[in-house]
Each structure stands twice: as C-alpha cells, then as structure tokens.
Amino acid sequence: MSKLAITFADELRARSDDDLAALFKLRPDLVTPVPNDFTALAARATSTPSLVRALDSLNLWHYQIIEAACVLAEPFKKSEIVSITSQESNFALDYLWQMGLLYKEGNNFRTPVNLKLLIGDEPIGLGPELGSKVDFSKLKDVPKSSAEVLSKLIWGPPRGQISNIKKPGTAIGWLLENNILVALDSNTVALPREYAIKLRGDKVHKELSSKPIKLTGKTVTQKQADLAAIANISTILRWCEEFLHNLSDEPPTALRTGGIGVRELKRIAEHLGVEENCVGFIAELCYLAGLVVIDPDDQILPTSSFDIWLSKPSEERWYSLVVLWLDTSRVSGLIGRGPDKNIAPLGPELDRAGASLIKRTTLKILFENLEVSPEIPSIKEIVKWWNPQRFNGDFVDWSLREAEWLGITGQGALSTFGQNLLLSKEELGIESALPNPVDHILIQADNSAVAPGPLTAEISSEMGTIADIESRGGATVYRFSEASIRRGLDHGKTGDQIKTFLTKTSKTPMPQPLEYLITDVAKRHGKLRVGSAHAYIRCEDEGLIQQILHDKKCEHLRLRRIAPQVLATDFELPEVITELREYGYLPAAENASGILLSQPNLRRAKSRPKPPRIIAEFSAPKESVIASAVKTIRAGERSRKVEPIVPGTSSNETLALINQYINNQQTIAISYADNNGGVINRIIEPISISLGTLTAKDEASGEITQFRIPRINGVAPAFTISQNKADLDL
C-alpha cells in the first residue's frame, strides 16, 4: 500500500453534497447543532452517543452486516462481506456506508473508530483472532468427543471453563494440542475466530434475516375496527374529563418524590370504574398535555388549560392528547413497577429511551397490516427485527394496550382515525363518527334523569351542577338529591331557574316529587346566613335558631344568641358552614350588605401548565436545514484550509492514528497547540503513549519531548505534509 489509511474525516470531505445530505437525513443528530467542519463532523459521527444512536436505528439485517464487518480484518472488500453473509448484503453495504457506519478506502471498506468497541470483543459470539496462518486440515481429524466440545463453542460464547488447564480431559486436550482451542488463562479456553468461521461453514451468522417475518393475526374488518375505536375514543375523552373533574373535587397531595400515590390511584380507579394501570395512563396523558400540574403546595390540580381543552371539539381534544403520546419517552406501563413497585404517575421515574421508537415501529407495522388484529408474539418478533438493539417486549405490549385505549386501534387493528393520525391528515374523521350530541334528558319518577346520548357541553355542565352522575357510558344517568340541588343553588341558581331548565330540557314531564324537592331545598337554602370574620348565624326563623342553639353537636362552635334571630361565633366562616352542613342544616354565606355569596366549586391550579419535557428521537430534518448544514460545513472547511498543513483529526482518531504509527514506527507530523495558544507543526517519531501524554523524538531538536494528547489538533504521516504544501503552493 502506497499510502497509509486515510481518515474518516477525509472520506467525509470527499463525499458529494447529495451523499452528505443523505447521511444527515439518516443521522439527524450530526447536524444538531451544525458542526464547524468535517473534522468536527467526523468527531461527532464517531462519538459513542451518536454511534449508539445510529446502531440502535438499524434493523436486524443491517445490524447483522455491521457485525460481520467487525469480524473482518480492515480494510475489507465487498466480496469478503458477501462471502461470509449473503449476496443480498451488497445493498446493505451501500446503506451502511451512507449512514457513515462504514467508510471507503479506495474500493475497500473500513469501520470508523469506536464502532468495534461498541459491537464488542466477541462479535456474533466469535472468539479471539489467531492472526497467524491457520491450518484447517486438522479439522478433518477431530475425534468424536472433541467434536462435541467444539459444537458447544461454535455458535458462541466461544469461551469454556475447565477446572485446570494443566489437566484437560482427552477431548479438550486434543484440541489444545492441535491449537484448535487456545488457553486464555488457567481455567478458560476459547475457540479462535478463524476456526469458528470455518466450522460455521465460512459464514458468521446462524441465520440471516434480510426481511421481517409476516404478521399473523385475526382479521378484523375496517368497519369493526372503526366502531370499536370510536367507542374507545369517546371513552378515553370521558375518562380524562372525569379524572380531571375528580382532581378538582378532591385534589390529592403529591408524593414527596412527586407523582400520585397508590392509595389515591386506587380511589380514582374506583371512581372511574377502571383498572389502576388505566388510571395511571390517563393521569400521564393529561400530564403530557399540560392539563394537570403539581402545584407548589403539592396539590395535584387541573390547570386552566383544562377549561380551554373542554371547550374544544372532540377531535381536537383527542388529537391534542394522542400527538404527545406518540412522541413521549414517558412509559406509563411502568407505573406500579420498579424495585419497590412504587413508580408513580406524574413522577420522575417514567422516562425510558427508545419507548417512542418501539411505539412508532409497532404502529408502523399495524399500518402496513391493516384489518389485522395481530398475535402478540408475531408483532413482537417483527418489532424486534426492526429495532434489535432497542427492543423491549413490554413496550410493545403497552403500546398496543394504550393504542387500544386511545382508539388508535379498535379490536386490535388500526382504525381509520389512527391511520389518518399517522398520515398527519388535517381531518381525522372523528367528529363525524362520534354519535350526535343530544339536547334533552328524560326525568323519571325515582328522581333520576337519563341523557340518552352524549349531551351538548352546555346542558352537560348545567346538569353536572344540579345532579350527581350515577352511571356513564353511551348515556349518562343522573340522580337528583337534596345535596345535588343544594350544589346548584350554591352555584348561584334559584329554585325557579332549575325548574325552568329541567322543564325545558326534559322530554318527559317533571315528576311532582322532584318539583317538591327543588322547592323545599330552595326554600330552606339560604334560610340560614353566616357572616364573615368572626361569624354570625342569623335566621328569621326563631325555631331554627333555637334548634341550632340546642344542638349538642354545635356546642363546640360556642354559639351565642345575640338577637332572637341571630347567633354569633368566634369560629371562622368556612368552618362554621362545613360543620352546620354536616349536621344537616343548609346555611349560605352572605357578605356585609346581606347579598348571598355563591360558591363555585371548580378548583384550578394557580401554576401555569408544566408538561414534562419530551425526550424523543431526533426527527428527520427538513431538506432546507440539511442543505444549509452541508453549506455551513463546506464553508467552515474552507476557512480552515488557511493553515491546512496537518489535517485536523478528532481526539479519538488522533489516539488511534498515533497508536498505529507507533506500531509501524513511522515518522509523523502533528499540529500542536503550544502554551501560548499558537499552533505549530512538528515532525516527530512517536515512541509511546501513557497518561494522556505522547512521548516522541522531535525531529527539529532531536530531543525526546512529551506532548499532551488533548493539545494535538491533527496527525498525519510526515510525507503527506510536503504533498499538502505542494498542493497549496506554499
């Protein structure tokens, strides 16, 4: 070879703009932010996080090819890869090159530094290399017992434990004698890579998967799926609404570590009539959308966004939840898990890298297999093919479960709405598929009312204040009681207003007992008036005053009769009201001029919405961004060429190259930052590296000098310098 290895940065520099654009599209993290020049680009592309991300994005087929590439000695030819894998690997190599996981040296390929480290010492379960020429002829003579030992090591792990290397059994002894096994230490033997490949039939993988398996499952017609999905959509919207209302009614206190406690979760689950894991999911969903927040005083409350959300049409409400669910890294399936089974919704422990990737892949597979309700093992295997590195079976289970709850799927198959969502369509088609809202109720003699369908928002909120909900679903069953009517009156309505509303809204005549109930409560409501500050109780009805004064339960309020119709107390107003209500009275608060104060019951957080940060995958950048990135890097490169005598290398490359030159005992040129910050080029003979310092003989002074590795900006073989100088006509 006339030249030494060219660097990855050089190779990138040589790529066409189109190829660079393709690279950035496949690995968006390389241009976030845009690097200054190719050296920086190569550094980033070979950094561990970026490589891990790139490897994680590979499907099983591409990953297998990369593994095979790591087995071969570098540089290697295309044909070598093909021979140890299969003919189909041709295309895969192009793709991997495009991704910057391979780079070219002439017609041959190399892997960027660090890649082999990430793949591991024993790729595909292959042992250490012998390095020397190997004589395979002995393999023909392996005795039967030794062959059995070999068969256990062929497909890895390549190491085996024995009790004492000095006294191996006959089977192992024979193999050691013939160098088919090598001893690693006194207890460990290993099958060398060359033999293993030979024994694998000159291939490296037991099974190559160039394509995913075909999805199996039950057929579900699109209509069935859509029907089921729309039921799920209306249910999840109702759940969220109900969950948030419940928080407003009885705000739970957050755990010290943040999040909702198990007991609260159980309570809400009971209230909603769903499983706890489902409540956890609902809580997370609302949290993502900023509908709920943990207030500074640790109360978990709906935010003001909730009110805005409520006023939106169903489709928008659904979209606002689902679109965040698609990208979130928070995994609500983990709730209740963990070492102490205490991972809490809204808590800090739910983030998992790769969750959204698995979710997206799962949905992608459903999208490619419409009208199929997949069998779980089958879809898991396909997800695993697409994301062998990030695969997590639980994530698939949870993604499917949550997609069903959300109505993205119905009966397991992707619904039309789910498809529209994945295609980012403007109209999802939910609004027209949901049942039409009804604008009436049916009141019955047992003081219940049925809304035979989803109520219009206005009527629903009105009903919510004057009646309790008894049953939910397609319809809503309300029950009127003294307490519910009182609540309505507390909201500032009068008895007549309630009656008028019900008469107008009900298709059936109002039963007389209900009319009486409203009149009675309205008549009694506010009969008692409680003043502020040190409160007073006054009532025109002296009998009632007498009753309260004699009520033993009220004794601790220390009531004083200050007039025939007025009682006073030293307790604060809210306390007095609560206590009196508890004892079955119906007091109302009034202000100084005797005007009734209505008490809205809706509590909202004071904080602004603080939804959790979305830790998602890098999304593919727009064409324009890529184009400008290419331009920027090229420009940076030109400005660097002012002093380009030694090409810049990344610290990883620097280290790798110097090690290589030490081994080859070659003279090299380095560009070195001196103590004053100036950069000078030195020609040196490298001797050794230790503790971040390179010891070398300086050609100019002839002395042994020490160079700090972090200060070395670039390394090149000495002869290239003169060439570069010539190129630049210096």
Place this chain on the structure above:
Amino acid sequence: MSDGPLIVQSDKTLLLDIDHVLSDECRRAIAAFAELEKSPEHIHTYRLTPLGLWNARASGHDAEQVIDVLIKYSRYAVPHSLLVDIAETMSRYGRLRLEAHPVHGLILVSNDAAVLKEVTRGKKVAPMLGLQLDDETIVVHPGQRGFLKQALLKLGWPAEDFAGYVDGEHHEIALNQDGWKIRKYQELAAEGFWHGGSGVVVLPCGAGKTIVGAAAMAHAKATTLILVTNTVAARQWREELLKRTDLNADDIGEYSGAKKEIRPVTIATYQVMTTRKKGVYAHLDLFDAIDWGLIIYDEVHLLPAPIFRFTADIQSRRRLGLTATLVREDGMEGEVFSLIGPKRFDVPWKEIEAQGYIAPADCVEVRITLTDAERLNYATAEQEDRYRFCATSQTKKDVAIALAKQHANDQVLVIGQYLDQLDQLSNELGVPVIKGDTPIKERERLFALFRSGEIKCLVVSKVANFSIDLPEATIAIQVSGTFGSRQEEAQRLGRILRPKADGRGARFYSLVARDTVDQDFAQNRQRFLAEQGYAYRIIDADEVLNKN
C-alpha cells in the same frame, strides 16, 4: 351505528328505552342474561353481573349470543373491553363440575388442572374437600354442596352442578283449575323455576305467588315443605292450596307455635323453625322429617340467618323462593341467590298492572307541617327519639283521622309502627286494632270481618306487613314505619294491590312530617316503588283537613 333501544353503559348497566319500537323484543333477548334492576316509566335499567352471565350459560346461552344481542340492539358502539370481559366471565362457567360418584358420593371435577389447583388452595374451599382421586377429581365432604358452591362462586369459578336433585317422596299433586285459570306469567314463572332446578321468583304483591308455588308443586309431584312468615299466612296458604289443587285437608299439615303436624305438604313458620330450646334449634329436624321433594320459602327476603345456614345443607332438594321485593337493607340479597338459587323470573310491577292482574295504585305523600311547639320539641329532642317524635305527632294523628273519615265508604287500613300511636288512632276512630299481642284467633276473626265488609277500617301494626290477603282493602294510610325500609313500603302497598271486584284503583297514603328525619326516611322508603314506576304525588295536609 344502529338506532337500537339499548344503551350499554361502562358500569355494565344496560338502559332500555321502553318507548322504542324494538323494546319488547330487546327486553326478551336481554332478560336471559341481564338482571332487571329498576323499571321506572321511560328507561328500564338492567345489569350485567357475573351471576347473571353464568346463569345464562347454565340455561344454554353462550357468550357469542350475548355479545350478538348487545351489538344488535345497542344504540352506540359497545366498548370492546366490555365484550371481552363478558366472554371471559362466561368462559369461567363450567370449568368446574359437581358430579355424583357411585362410591365417593359428591365429587368436584375439572378438565383444567390449573383451575382445580387454584380453587383447592382457597382458604375457605380447602376444608370442604377430601381426597384427591386424580389430577382432575376431588372428593367433596358430604353436606358441603351448598357451601362449596357458594365459596366457588366467590372465587369466581362457579361449579356447574350435575349432581342432580333428589326426587323426594312421591305425592300426587295437580292443579285443580275449576272456575279459575292459571295466568300466563304464573305458568312461565313456575316453568322457569322447574327448568332451572332451584331459584327465586319475583312477582309483585297481590300477583298470586301462592299459585306459582302450587304450580311448582304440581311439577314436582312430591312432598313439600312450605316456610312462611307467620301463622296467619300459614293458614292462608292452606286455604289457597285446598282451593287451587286437588290436595285434601288431611294432606296439609301446619307446623307452628300452636300445632306440630307433619303431613306430605307441611306449612311451617320461620318463627317456629328458629325457636331455640336451651340454645339448640329444636325444630330444624323438620327439614329431615320427610324426604321432601320441594321446599318453598315464602317472602324469601325475610329469610332469617339460621334458615340460611340450614339451607346450605339441603342443596340436593329443590328450593323455590318467592318474594315481591328482593331488597334487604342488610344487603344479604346475594346470600339468597347463592343458597336458594338465582332469580328465575322477574317482571316489572307496572307490566302486571297493565295486564289487569293487580290494581292500579295511586301513591300519595301527605306533607304535614308540625306546629311551632312541636317543632321546638322536635329540635330539642335527643337524636334517637327524633323519628318517633315526628312520626307520632298530634298533627299527624289528626290528618290520619281526617283521611280515614273521608274514606268512610272504602275498606281502609291504617298502618303504623308505634303501638301507643296505633292505640290512640284505634280509640279515636272507634275501630279495632291488630298488634303483635293480638291472639291468632282474634286476628283471623277481625281479618274475616274486614274481608266481608262488616268492618270498614282496621288499625294494624307491622304484623300485617306481609302475606296477609285482604282483597277488598283499597285504602292504606301509613302513619309510621321501620325508618327507611324500602321493602316495608312496597309490602304495605302490596296489601291493597289485589284487583278489586269493581276494578277500582287503590290508594296509598304515606303521612310525612315536613322538614324532619321523617321526610328523609320517606325518600328512601319510596325508592323501590319509584324504581318500579310508582310516581308519588305530594299533597299538603291542609288540603286534607280543609276537605272535612
């Protein structure tokens, strides 16, 4: 999306819009697996329960049929999870079977070894089981059939009972339809029971439950033990059986405080069965006195605890429970179902009324305003005395008397809880009173006089709550009751629901003191009837008083 009559709720209730054209068809279809919970005027509520679904399986319906019905009649898309849940619940039925074994007696069998393992590890179940014969068979200790079934049900693995029923000693019984005819619903109820083996029939008061019992006996043609609430009821049963069947007087025995006869058909009172002598239930042997082929529990909602326990021991005998109001304030409805058997027949009261078999009733709540003095006294009364105070107030008594006088030409019952109040009313109205200490003979004499119309008005205590047949009573005035008991309210209305000879409607007055606990209790009491579609009308006491 269809425009069906049914709305499926997420809490597993089904709302049936009865004004819909398909409502009848739908009602018939869902009755097989859902339980009627309430039936007010417009929307009836049914509930899907595991028990209901398992009963549907027992009578040959599979999950697919149930799901088809729901989807067919549902107005809105049914949540998939609910359908899955139904299928799962139903698939649990029949994995365990109780069978008779020639050597070991009763055995528990399952093809699913895992399920068998799971239930045998249950703390409650394990002691009832004996030797494990093989992977799929375990011997059941004798006498544990009822308890085991109950325990398995609680674990969610109901056993299908193939062990069968003993036929009992044969005794020829047939209906004697001379001058009357069994009604369609009575026949359906008896058949439903017979087909199911054991169970409960729910029919409104006055709808002829005795005849359902007689029809069941005619099916069984075997010796029968009938358990009733009191002696008067026992005698009524006897008369009714003599009239409706070919049994003669010698065939029927009475086993009560007064008499201890054991005959092929024996009528016993709950009271005598639960009498203890030296801490021992002296009369429970009656259950084994004859090889009974059928046991009938009248007013099964009142079943006392010892009878519950004993009933568990006699699971191989057919059991029929009869009631109008299967609501217990103690929440023991579930025990009734698991020991007597599931609900085999239930029909809305208003439907029977529409067919003309019970009199239409007008329920009126009379609101009474206490005088200021009374209110003051009420306000200062101790908590535990408050109900008694407002329920027995002077004002209330005046209104009750005014009402009774207005209905001087009707047959009137004045019903109350507190004896001194009843005595006062009896004195002021000049009519007899029947209380717990009234001898049976005297009771029967007075009831007979009332039936014949010689006495127009009777004041009665809660002894007349149940089973007393007074066909011509048209007016009931309730002055006080057992606090908030729903079934008492319904049973009292039941006293006046027998269809009248002239087709008149009945009227039920409930006197309630305004702004007191009386009003709160009244609201609870009325709930059962309101759910059956009886809308209360409220009038003010002044209206009554001004009329006089």
